[in-house]
Amino acid sequence: MKDTADSHVTEDGRTIGGTLLDLRGITLRFGGVEAIKNISFDIRQGEIRAIIGPNGAGKSSMLNVISGFYNPQEGEVWFRGEKRPAMKPFQVARSGVARTFQNIALFDGMSVLDNIMTGRLNDMHAGLVAQMIWKGKAEREEVENRARVERIIDFLEIQHIRKTPVGRLPYGLKKRVELARALAAEPDLLLLDEPMAGMNVEEKEDMSRYILDVNDEMGTTIALIEHDMGVVMDISDRVVVMDYGRKIGDGTPDEVRNNPQVIDAYLGVAHD
Amino acid sequence: MPDQLLFAIEVTLNGLMAGVLYALVALGFVLIFKASGIFNYAQGVMALFAALTLVGIMEGQVPFEHLINATFGTEIHGFGWEVPALLAILLTMVTMVLFAWLVNWLVLRHLVGQEPIILFMATIGLAYFLEGFGDMMWGSDIKALDVGLPQGINSWIDETTLDLFGYGFFIDNLDIAATIIAAILVAVLVAFSQYTKQGRALRAVADDHQAALSVGISLNFIWVLTWSIAGFVALVAGIMWGTKSGVQFSLSLIALKALPVLMLGGFTSIPGAIVGGLIIGVGEKLFEFLVGPLVGGATENWFAYVLALIFLVFRPQGLFGERIIERV
Numbered sequence: 246m247k248d249t250a251d252s253h254v255t256e257d258g259r260t261i262g263g264t265l266l267d268l269r270g271i272t273l274r275f276g277g278v279e280a281i282k283n284i285s286f287d288i289r290q291g292e293i294r295a296i297i298g299p300n301g302a303g304k305s306s307m308l309n310v311i312s313g314f315y316n317p318q319e320g321e322v323w324f325r326g327e328k329r330p331a332m333k334p335f336q337v338a339r340s341g342v343a344r345t346f347q348n349i350a351l352f353d354g355m356s357v358l359d360n361i362m363t364g365r366l367n368d369m370h371a372g373l374v375a376q377m378i379w380k381g382k383a384e385r386e387e388v389e390n391r392a393r394v395e396r397i398i399d400f401l402e403i404q405h406i407r408k409t410p411v412g413r414l415p416y417g418l419k420k421r422v423e424l425a426r427a428l429a430a431e432p433d434l435l436l437l438d439e440p441m442a443g444m445n446v447e448e449k450e451d452m453s454r455y456i457l458d459v460n461d462e463m464g465t466t467i468a469l470i471e472h473d474m475g476v477v478m479d480i481s482d483r484v485v486v487m488d489y490g491r492k493i494g495d496g497t498p499d500e501v502r503n504n505p506q507v508i509d510a511y512l513g514v515a516h517d
Numbered sequence: 518m519p520d521q522l523l524f525a526i527e528v529t530l531n532g533l534m535a536g537v538l539y540a541l542v543a544l545g546f547v548l549i550f551k552a553s554g555i556f557n558y559a560q561g562v563m564a565l566f567a568a569l570t571l572v573g574i575m576e577g578q579v580p581f582e583h584l585i586n587a588t589f590g591t592e593i594h595g596f597g598w599e600v601p602a603l604l605a606i607l608l609t610m611v612t613m614v615l616f617a618w619l620v621n622w623l624v625l626r627h628l629v630g631q632e633p634i635i636l637f638m639a640t641i642g643l644a645y646f647l648e649g650f651g652d653m654m655w656g657s658d659i660k661a662l663d664v665g666l667p668q669g670i671n672s673w674i675d676e677t678t679l680d681l682f683g684y685g686f687f688i689d690n691l692d693i694a695a696t697i698i699a700a701i702l703v704a705v706l707v708a709f710s711q712y713t714k715q716g717r718a719l720r721a722v723a724d725d726h727q728a729a730l731s732v733g734i735s736l737n738f739i740w741v742l743t744w745s746i747a748g749f750v751a752l753v754a755g756i757m758w759g760t761k762s763g764v765q766f767s768l769s770l771i772a773l774k775a776l777p778v779l780m781l782g783g784f785t786s787i788p789g790a791i792v793g794g795l796i797i798g799v800g801e802k803l804f805e806f807l808v809g810p811l812v813g814g815a816t817e818n819w820f821a822y823v824l825a826l827i828f829l830v831f832r833p834q835g836l837f838g839e840r841i842i843e844r845v
Contacts, residue, residue: 312731338733350728352721363721367733369714376713377705430732 252290257461261482262290264326265466266311266434271320273306280306281317282490288434293460294468295477298487299510304470305347307487308436311468312344313337325433339367343432345423347439347470353412357403357422358394360411364429365390397428400462401455417448421455428459435459437469441476449473453480478502486510523684528806529799534692536798537699538757542771543778543790544706545750550784551723552743553625555636559644561772563613563748566651568755568764570612572662573655574605580654602664606752613748614741621741629736648769657766662759666694695757702753703791706746710787715742723785777825783835792836797821 251263266288273281281303288294296304309315311322313334322329324340332340343364352360368390369376371383379387398404401421406414411422420440427435440456441449453476459465471477477484478498486494486507494500494507501507542564549557557563573580577596586593600608624639667690679685710716721729722739730736758768774797782793804820828835 314727314730333735334730335733335735338731344731346727346731350725350731352724352728354724355720359717359720363717363729363732363734366714366718366721371714373709373713373715377708379712426732 255482259291259461261292264288265290265324266468267323268307268311269321269323271307271310271317271322273303273310273315273317279490281310283320284487284490284492285320286485286492286495288466288468289483291460291464291466292482293456293480294466295481295484296468296470296487297472297474297477297484301489302487303490304487305438308344308438308468308470311337311434312342312436338430341430341433342436343427343430343434344436345420345427345438345440347442349416349419349423351411351419351423351426354410356408356410357414357425358398358407360422361394361397361425361429362390364426365394367430393431394429397425400458401425401428417444417451420444420452424452424455424459428463428465431463433466435465435467437467439470439472441471441473449476456480520684523678523682523686525803525806527686527688528802530686530688531692532799532802533795534689534696534798535802536795537692537696538754538761538794539771539774539778539797540791540794541695541699541702541750541754541757542775543782543794544703544787545747545754546772546775546779547782547784547787547790548706548750549743549747552719553636553722553740554633555625555640556633556784557747558637558640558772559647560747560751560775561769562644562647562651563616563751564755564758564771565764565766565769566616566647566755567609567613567748567752568662568759568768569651569655569660571605571609571664571752571756572660572759572764574600574608575602575664576660578655583656584653606664606756609752610749613752614745617744617748618741620744621737625740626737644769648766659763659765662756662764664756664760666691666756666760668760691757691760698753698757702750703787706787709746715739719743774821777821779835780825780828781835783837786835786837789835789837797824800824 252260254260264287268287269285271281271284272279284303284307296307298304306315310317313332313336316331324342329337329340338344352363355363369383369386371381371386375381375383376387398407401424403418403421403425406418406422411419414422424437424440427437437456441452444452456467456469457480460467469481481498483496484494484498484501485492486501486504488510493510494504496504542560545560545563546557549555549560572578577598577600579585579593579596582593582595585591620643624643625636628636628639669690671688671690671693674688675685710720718729718734719739719742721732721734722736726736729739754771755764755768758771762768778790778793778797780793781796782789782791801817801820805814805816809816
């Protein structure tokens with residue numbers, strides 16, 4: 246593919262398209278505290294966009310604004326070229342934005358398979374009675390959705406725990422199941438809140454590979470928050486740096502790495 | 518077979534069927550508790566309100582008749598028509614859905630994220646409001662309810678057992694009908710919760726609100742749905758109890774009998790509610806039969822609570838508490 250005005254091809258051959266999500270002048274307050282101060286940035290089709298910053302910088306709040314869990318007092322969210330009205334989280338989810346949580350939010354009582362199937366709830370349209378007696382459209386839908394979910398299960402290599410109740414799984418696998426559930430919705434935009442928090446090196450490498458594969462093979466646009474600088478620099482196309490609710494840097498990993506403000510605030514390294 | 522044993526069997530059968538009715542009421546509690554963590558004190562009053570509404574519609578009563586007459590000095594006494602039972606049941610169900618929606622819209626929506634005790638208090642308020650509202654809407658006199666369910670002794674069972682054992686079992690047709698209807702209701706509820714999109718969403722909401730939101734489930738919709746189903750279960754319970762003992766205030770007190778059932782079965786388990794109901798039903802009748810004569814009778818009033826107390830001490834999560842949660 247050739248580079249055009251609003252799309253280009255990366256070194257590793259992926260196509261980055263036009264703007265998918267555009268945040269314009271977002272300000273979010275909790276009472277008197279400004280968690281996000283007038284931040285603007287965009288996320289382009291097909292890219293991996295990282296949001297980094299020290300604890301309390303407002304990264305999670307930013308993700309919550311994108312996913313509709315918080316509604317900012319000021320600013321606009323533009324999604325797929327349209328200004329998005331104030332929405333409830335479930336409406337945002339239905340519009341094609343899936344997410345995971347920093348502290349893992351899974352349905353502990355349900356099996357891995359059932360958990361991932363909830364990601365496809367919005368693609369089921371058969372009537373109630375048809376679903377109960379498992380006939381006609383309901384059966385076709387269930388089979389189709391099940392097939393898609395099985396592909397994701399294969400993709401993330403969690404076949405062996407399909408029937409296990411999620412509550413019994415170790416931390417690393419829970420994180421993977423949560424990713425699988427988000428992927429099951431086949432989102433246009435995937436938000437990952439610290440997908441590698443609390444993982445050991447090996448688990449981090451696995452998760453990085455899954456994130457890259459999802460982006461590459463499924464073409465999913467991904468925005469992620471991560472603490473591990475090494476990982477972030479390795480896998481993301483562009484990075485936003487936040488500190489105390491402000492944006493202090495935005496660009497490719499290299500640009501960000503060499504940005505004095507970022508070095509000051511985030512890395513805490515003196516530079517002369 | 519000795520008479521005593523036959524009599525015990527008869528008592529057990531009757532206990533089972535009484536237990537089915539307890540289970541029905543307990544089910545309403547479990548459904549709401551599972552989906553929203555709210556212990557709905559108003560469940561019993563909802564059964565009363567549903568039964569009142571059903572009778573009112575069937576007899577062609579004008580809602581708020583007394584109030585209208587007292588305010589405007591009119592002399593309205595009913596529409597002068599009678600509504601067939603099936604249509605009346607449908608209309609009552611519509612009323613219960615409307616009620617579910619109003620409860621969610623006016624009360625629960627504003628209490629999201631509050632402590633469980635606050636939500637519990639809200640349902641106590643709701644119970645008293647609904648009790649008064651039902652009285653105002655349909656009047657407070659005791660009414661007979663007859664939706665066409667069979668009643669009276671089942672003569673086939675009576676005659677067959679008389680031929681076989683020389684002792685005729687007294688089994689009420691209404692109890693048999695109640696058992697069949699309850700079984701169907703439970704089957705439908707299980708199919709709904711296991712196989713439908715809405716059922717899956719409901720289980721998801723019961724587990725984790727945030728996660729449910731993130732996969733596109735509307736909490737408001739699920740809560741209205743849950744309260745509607747609880748309203749439906751209340752209606753079925755109201756019909757059974759109303760047919761058995763008339764539609765009157767004491768109907769709302771059956772909710773108190775559901776409490777020990779829940780303590781036995783666990784607050785979050787549908788099978789638990791059913792088994793708990795059956796145990797209480799049978800236990801109560803057998804205890805009265807075996808021990809009652811020794812202590813001067815009237816054990817039915819307290820047996821269930823003592824049993825629940827024992828459970829609270831030795832197995833507070835109920836029979837099915839933990840284990841079932843994981844599997845459901």
